[in-house]
Structure formats: structure tokens, C-alpha cells
Amino acid sequence: MIGKLTGTLLEKNPPEVLLDCHGVGYEVNVPMSTFYNLPAVGEQVSLLTQFIVREDAQLLYGFGTAQERQAFRELIKISGVGPRTALSILSGMGVADLAQAITLQEAGRLVKVPGIGKKTAERLLLELKGKMGVDIGAPAHAASDAQADILQALLALGYNDKEAAAALKALPLDVGVSDGIKLALKALAR
Numbered sequence: 001m002i003g004k005l006t007g008t009l010l011e012k013n014p015p016e017v018l019l020d021c022h023g024v025g026y027e028v029n030v031p032m033s034t035f036y037n038l039p040a041v042g043e044q045v046s047l048l049t050q051f052i053v054r055e056d057a058q059l060l061y062g063f064g065t066a067q068e069r070q071a072f073r074e075l076i077k078i079s080g081v082g083p084r085t086a087l088s089i090l091s092g093m094g095v096a097d098l099a100q101a102i103t104l105q106e107a108g109r110l111v112k113v114p115g116i117g118k119k120t121a122e123r124l125l126l127e128l129k130g131k132m133g134v135d136i137g138a139p140a141h142a143a144s145d146a147q148a149d150i151l152q153a154l155l156a157l158g159y160n161d162k163e164a165a166a167a168l169k170a171l172p173l174d175v176g177v178s179d180g181i182k183l184a185l186k187a188l189a190r
Helices: 066-076 083-092 095-103 107-111 118-128 145-156 161-169 177-189
Strands: 004-013 016-021 024-029 044-053 058-063
Touching: 004 024, 044 066, 058 066, 058 083, 066 083, 066 095, 066 118, 083 095, 095 107, 095 118, 095 161, 107 118, 145 161, 145 177, 161 177
Parallel strands: 024 058
Antiparallel strands: 004 016, 004 044, 016 024, 044 058
């Protein structure tokens, strides 16, 4: 219903901000990653939003990037993960870190987020595998198009996400696609 707000930032009280849009003040909950990138009070700001209607409240969540909002939407689809928990996850780790943890199936990184236990972390890894990983907020080690292509090639050859990501870490950042695939296959053959 409300997809984006642009206006003057009136207040910053983590995790909530007050945004004045032409005389209407919107209270918006934001993850800490967005909060740290907000301008000073009185400045103009644009936030992508997700409107949540509950029986007892209507809540607005704001995000600095489309990747953050998409990750939030994927997180709240999971049974047992509400908007508050999703916000906590995005505050505890960036989208790229979350995607990398999912790709590498690292429950330990998720458990470090306050409010996330071992069972919830395992459920997140299971349900988000394939939905969020390389696609949303590509992991830091797959920053270039060439590395993304190398990763896709390794996955197509039958290697799992964890093996492919480990092989990618060993590659130089400026490697070409064909050379990268050869080097990654040599590393995986060991």
C-alpha cells in the first residue's frame, strides 16, 4: 500500500524515525544498517517501505535499499519470524552477510543475532536457501560479474553452494571467467 516515502527527517530514535511528508508525520521502523546511513535531522530522505497490518497495530518499516526491503519480505514469510525479528536480523548483519551465511549454510553467524536461536537459524537457512543467497545482495566475494558467472558455472557443474563459495574465495578478484573456472576446478579437485 505505501511503497516509498520521501520527506524531511524530523526525529531519529533507534530503531524508529519520524518522517514528515508534506505535513503528515510517519513513524517508520528501520534496521540499524539503514539508520546509520540516514542524513542529519532536518534533511530530506527517501525510504522504501513495507506496510504491515496486524490486529492491534498498523506498522511501517523503512529501508535504504531495495535489497534490504526484499530481504525483509523474504524473512517475514518464514513461520516464526515476524517483522520485529526480521528487523533484528537486518540490524545484526547486512544483506550481503545474510546472503553469504545462507549460501554457506552458516547457522553460527545467524545465532549471533539477538533473538535468533539455533532452531530459528536452521529454519532460516533451510527456507531461504535458493531464494536468497547469490541473487539478493550478492556475497562480498562474488562482487564482480566474472565471479558471479564462475559461481553459476560451478553450481551448474553439480558443486553445492558451500563448495563453490569456498573455491571462489581462493580466486584473485580480477580473474576472468574461463581462467577462474579452471582455477576453481583445480582447487576443488584437491
